[in-house]
Amino acid sequence: MTVPCMVAAAMLCLSAPGLAQQPASDSAIRESVILRFAQADAAGEVPDFQQHVVPLLGKLGCNGRACHGSFQGRGGFRLSLFGYDFEMDHDELYGRVDPEAPVNSGILQKPLMQVQHEGGQRLKEGSWEHHLLLRWIEGGSNGQVDEPPTLTTLEVTPNEILFSADGQQQQLKAVAVWSNGIKEDVTALCRFQTNDDQIADISQGGLVLAGTSGDTHVVAFYDSAVVPVPVIRPVTDQFGDRYPATPTPTKVDELVVQKLRKVGIVPSDLCTDADFLRRVSLDVTGTLPTAKEVREFLADTSADKRSRKIDELLERPGYVAWWTTRLCDFTGNSDDKLNNVTPVQQEASKQWYAWIEKRVRENMPYDKIVEGIVMAVSREQGESYSQFCENVSKLYAKDGPGAAAYADRTSLPHFWARQNFQTSEDRVIGFAYTFLGTRIQCAQCHKHPFDQWTQQDFKSFEGFFKGTSARQNARPDAKSEYDAMVAGFEGTDGLKGNDLRKLLATKVVEGTTIPLAEVFSVKAKATPAKRDNKNPKNGKPDRGGVAPATAKILAGPVVDLTTVEDVRQPLMDWLRAPDNPRFAKAFVNRVWANYFNVGIVQPSDDLNLANPPVNAPLLDYLAKGFIEHSFDMKWLHREILNSRTYQLSWIPNSTNRLDDRNFSRAVPRRLPAEIAYDLMTQVTRNDAKNAAFVTELDKRAVAIPGAALKQRNRNPADYALTVFGRSIRESNCDCDRTEEPSLLQTIFVRNDQQVLSMIDDADGWLAQVAADNNL
Numbered sequence: 001m002t003v004p005c006m007v008a009a010a011m012l013c014l015s016a017p018g019l020a021q022q023p024a025s026d027s028a029i030r031e032s033v034i035l036r037f038a039q040a041d042a043a044g045e046v047p048d049f050q051q052h053v054v055p056l057l058g059k060l061g062c063n064g065r066a067c068h069g070s071f072q073g074r075g076g077f078r079l080s081l082f083g084y085d086f087e088m089d090h091d092e093l094y095g096r097v098d099p100e101a102p103v104n105s106g107i108l109q110k111p112l113m114q115v116q117h118e119g120g121q122r123l124k125e126g127s128w129e130h131h132l133l134l135r136w137i138e139g140g141s142n143g144q145v146d147e148p149p150t151l152t153t154l155e156v157t158p159n160e161i162l163f164s165a166d167g168q169q170q171q172l173k174a175v176a177v178w179s180n181g182i183k184e185d186v187t188a189l190c191r192f193q194t195n196d197d198q199i200a201d202i203s204q205g206g207l208v209l210a211g212t213s214g215d216t217h218v219v220a221f222y223d224s225a226v227v228p229v230p231v232i233r234p235v236t237d238q239f240g241d242r243y244p245a246t247p248t249p250t251k252v253d254e255l256v257v258q259k260l261r262k263v264g265i266v267p268s269d270l271c272t273d274a275d276f277l278r279r280v281s282l283d284v285t286g287t288l289p290t291a292k293e294v295r296e297f298l299a300d301t302s303a304d305k306r307s308r309k310i311d312e313l314l315e316r317p318g319y320v321a322w323w324t325t326r327l328c329d330f331t332g333n334s335d336d337k338l339n340n341v342t343p344v345q346q347e348a349s350k351q352w353y354a355w356i357e358k359r360v361r362e363n364m365p366y367d368k369i370v371e372g373i374v375m376a377v378s379r380e381q382g383e384s385y386s387q388f389c390e391n392v393s394k395l396y397a398k399d400g401p402g403a404a405a406y407a408d409r410t411s412l413p414h415f416w417a418r419q420n421f422q423t424s425e426d427r428v429i430g431f432a433y434t435f436l437g438t439r440i441q442c443a444q445c446h447k448h449p450f451d452q453w454t455q456q457d458f459k460s461f462e463g464f465f466k467g468t469s470a471r472q473n474a475r476p477d478a479k480s481e482y483d484a485m486v487a488g489f490e491g492t493d494g495l496k497g498n499d500l501r502k503l504l505a506t507k508v509v510e511g512t513t514i515p516l517a518e519v520f521s522v523k524a525k526a527t528p529a530k531r532d533n534k535n536p537k538n539g540k541p542d543r544g545g546v547a548p549a550t551a552k553i554l555a556g557p558v559v560d561l562t563t564v565e566d567v568r569q570p571l572m573d574w575l576r577a578p579d580n581p582r583f584a585k586a587f588v589n590r591v592w593a594n595y596f597n598v599g600i601v602q603p604s605d606d607l608n609l610a611n612p613p614v615n616a617p618l619l620d621y622l623a624k625g626f627i628e629h630s631f632d633m634k635w636l637h638r639e640i641l642n643s644r645t646y647q648l649s650w651i652p653n654s655t656n657r658l659d660d661r662n663f664s665r666a667v668p669r670r671l672p673a674e675i676a677y678d679l680m681t682q683v684t685r686n687d688a689k690n691a692a693f694v695t696e697l698d699k700r701a702v703a704i705p706g707a708a709l710k711q712r713n714r715n716p717a718d719y720a721l722t723v724f725g726r727s728i729r730e731s732n733c734d735c736d737r738t739e740e741p742s743l744l745q746t747i748f749v750r751n752d753q754q755v756l757s758m759i760d761d762a763d764g765w766l767a768q769v770a771a772d773n774n775l
Helices: 049-059 086-094 128-138 251-263 273-285 291-299 305-313 317-331 347-361 366-374 385-396 424-436 455-465 476-487 497-509 569-576 583-596 616-628 633-641 673-683 687-693 718-723 743-751 753-760 765-772
Strands: 151-157 169-171 173-178 183-185 191-194 200-202 207-210 214-222 225-233 468-472 518-521 550-552 558-560
Touching (some): 273 305, 273 317, 317 673, 366 424, 743 753
Antiparallel strands (some): 169 207, 173 183
8 A cells, every 4th residue: 555645746847947847737748658558559659769669678778788788789789878879779670670570570579588588578578568669660660750859858746755654655757848849758668766775766667665764866767858856754753843943044054954854854053163263274274273363263252253264264375275276176287197288397287276376366256267277278369479488488497487477377278288188078078077067978988877968969069179279389370480499499400209398398497488389279160070080190089179160068059160269169158157057066066065075966076967966955056146246266165154054063963963965064074185284284383383384385285286196206295195185186086086094094194204203393392392391
């Protein structure tokens, strides 16, 4: 017997932003395929290949990665993974149908186990699934029509499930709305999964079964749509009307408590002033408060002292250093990947850091910082090639201004010049990770298993990244100048590659102007893009410099690139558009994760439809506010830090002891590598040195420009930072930074010479204590 549960009445509609609709009336919806294909009526409805046949094959598991959807296929039969390539799938299927005797078709006999099938029985004879495939064959086995309709929305009801006891069930209903006006109950053709089967399980037919207490999502997949539905079972009896009065002084708190009220979790009390000061100082500046600062803060009785302290910390150099480091993480400032980008080794990472540091210090809007990266070229506006070489060469001179002066240049071309950002495929993946918080690499080869992106989406988007040339000697209009400058140096005859680079590095350090490589954009031409993205001369991946005539925004329009001077401009316009679904959210989510050690979406770099936010209204509010405040990063920090949610105690109560995802308490967490190392330095210094430690960052770990694995140990802190999990910025993943404990960390703290030297410092804290106490 089904036990009724509390459910929301409205539908869930995941589509393009702003397209939320009311559910279609039952009379306007075509009934389920279960009923329409219950009988083997050859004169009845002919199934549509895209709308019925391909989804059914996905439902049966035929196009999964363990079966015919694998790259090798199975038994000489290959389907596109998750059914994204209708042309290929039709060609493969058509070769396994018998139009003269449909019942003898291979695509029926094998899943019916009428002939040997390695995948076992997938169909029951006489079932609606059997009849659907049979009718498609009898109707001509047609593929996708010439101008197929597109799926507008997938409406899933209910939009939220609230369970309250064991044994409760709730049936989902999915209605596909197509661009030609057809609305159809496709529940039976959807694939379903649960994100936590301990809290909620779901059958193949979409029946959700209550499990243990907690909250999760079940997800419906159909065609290109991926729709998550929240499932909540309160962990205590303190939910809904029985929820106790809880302070919500800010909008952030309102939205957090709104979710906690459903889950039956009561937040912890506010943390003490001492806990708050230590926490916010470490989180914002990577620095412990000084003893003097602690005494003054604890003695202050004013009601606004916490908000004033937040404002003060956001103006400190430590905030600038730490958030420059974090932005260097996200954008990929790696010494290993910048080898030979500049004539002097490791200067590229220093210039990268300095460029971002200046903008964080000035609190430049985030979208403006991103614009300087996305639209980067080597030359300044109006700068000739010779002027560019002269101006930048000065930065490398032994007595020159150095990397700090590079910050005054308009853009950051090193982002495009790094070794792991040279092919257009690499650029799509790196761009999506950095600015959209999205792992799109799956779509490079097949339909993304957890998002809407297909391989065609990937290839169409790729066009924006083919018109930027990097690591080339110079723009075509300056090639002769480059060659003349090289020829002008004595001893360059026959020199190439590393030998030439070594000579030029020596010259530029001496103060000589040398020819420099450029990053530049090539205007698109009205020619069709190459299908395979290979260089016809050598068959290798194209490294840019040839822009196609068109490219397509992800889930957006096709853009005519021949009408713009820089093919990246439409990309930047799309990023900062108020309705961009991921740009603001990606940064907001990462900032939130910095303060709570877990994102509103977790992992923090994996925004996809099947991995929805744990609190969608909270993420929406912060992202909208971030945009409305002109991408002001300090506004975002203040909005989070001033919330009661951030300032909660780590001490749990009876309702939230196990909560680590709904922000009902501060969860104890390990410190990032740079901050942990700086703390070892800080706690072993004397009071006088610590006073300067707050503002003098030249030797602080949070201010080390680059990160590397191969080129480590060039800074005394590098080994320790590697041990404690600093990001090496090698892959497009926030997981490059780790805070996992290890035996090596224990050994380092207890027995490493660096730590022992800090403790034994004759001018350190222990020596000061000994002197103060006449020891």
